[in-house]
Amino acid sequence: MLSKPENATSPGPTRRGAIGGALLAVAGLASRVAGAAPPATVRIGLLGDLAGPYSHNVGPGFVLSGKMAAEDFASQLPGSRIEILSADDQNKPDIGVAIAREWLDNQHIDAIAVASASPVTLAIQGLSAEHKKPLLISGSGSSDFTGKYCTPMSIQFVYDTYSMPKSTVVSLLGQDRKRWFFIAVDYGFGAQLVRDSTGFVTAAGGQVLGVAKHPLGTTDFGALLLDAQSSGADVVAFANAGPDLANAIKQAHEFGLTKGGAILCALAPSIAAIDAIGLESAQGLRLSTPFYWDRDEPSRAWSRRYMTRYDGSVPTFIHAGIYSAVTHYLKGVAAAGTTDGDAVMAKMKSLPINDFEMQDVPIRADGQAMRPMYLCQVKRPQDSRYKYDYYQVERTVPPEQIWRPISEGGCPLVAGQRG
Secondary structure: OOOOOOOOOOOOOOOOOOOOOOOEEEEEOOOOOOOOOOOOEEEEEEEEOOOOOOOOOOHHHHHHHHHHHHHHHHHHOEOOEEEEEEEEOOOOHHHHHHHHHHHHHHOOOOEEEEEOOHHHHHHHHHHHHHHOOOEEEOOOOOHHHHOOOOOOOEEEOOOOOOHHHHHHHHHHHOOOOOEEEEEEEOOHHHHHHHHHHHHHHHHOOOEEEEEEEEOOOOOOOHHHHHHHHHHOOOEEEEEOOHHHHHHHHHHHHHHOOOOOOOEEEEOOOOHHHHHHHOHHHHOOOEEEEOOOOOOOHHHHHHHHHHHHHOOOOOOOHHHHHHHHHHHHHHHHHHHHOOOOHHHHHHHHHHOOEOOOOOOOEOEOOOOEEOOOEEEEEEOOHHHOOOOOOOEEEEEEEOHHHHOOOHHHOOOHHHOOOOO
8 A cells, every 4th residue: 555644745856955856655465473462553664775876876866775775675564554765965974964863853753864975974874873774775885884984873785985895906916907097076985995905916916006096076086097107007997886886987998098998897886887888898897895686586576666667777786785674674674563662773784685696694793784795797788698697696795794894894883792
């Protein structure tokens, strides 16, 4: 049953940071979870870039995936209404915090799922802990979320600036690619990608020859690419995302950056960026991803459902991640029989994540979902069999090889723990 909660604003993303967005109420229809009486209402807020520079990765598809999770789980919360609110934070911490505070103080939100720029999510993380409301990090990349800023109320479901680059960097270092040059977006996300990747390079005896930084929304990468070309690097690594990554890779292809033998790699790409680049320019690009729509039959089945409802557009790992996050949160609510934050988080951390993209994935004490990554190479145009057949998955990288050891993150919740 679809309906709109009382006093809610109209559906649809907004560029003014309004609370509304899309709203969904789902009534449970089947037998209730044994031993747990479900709450009357469960309210989840989805916050992210719905219309800005990262909207191809997040955007309306992020809201759709959250709705799909609520719809699919409805039968397991009989007698409950699951309400989904969404809002656009415009990649601005002050707007994001204002929305989150309004949700928590006045809208009776039980959990917030975020796919925002890392500074926005970092600003909200403390707020969710203060209110004891779970924060489901579904597309923000800072490794500090499970490090020095970890809280008992946050879980990182998808990726971070440590895991994705490590999977790719260590692989290329193993191919004797020792000299690196980074092109990075100039804010926390890019800085952390470079910081963590530099650690992997130097630990393996490699060398970072330079780092060229650019503002968010740059359209001309010419000077940065010339610096990379003149450095003589074996690998030019792009520590950016969205349109920035697409523009940089397209221009690197036009420059003939790989003709001298250099390999290009993207440290945190989504398939939306590869689609925007096109296989002609992106072919040969190395990357790692936590989710690929065409990896196996469960991934394809869910992705086809998503694409049917979203004009045929392919889901990104953020879209898959929000589905997993909302589903696992609702499992926690069902198991706890309440929306109390402490009780739900305890259940979430005790239950492994099981869905179409993750099987028996545990959540670590610092809030990290210990999922694998997939090392990929972008296909040549002639090797692509159908639309969005973009990646050759070379291998599955086990979680223990890519996620930062819990003892090294600085999370105050796990002082003294190892692994």
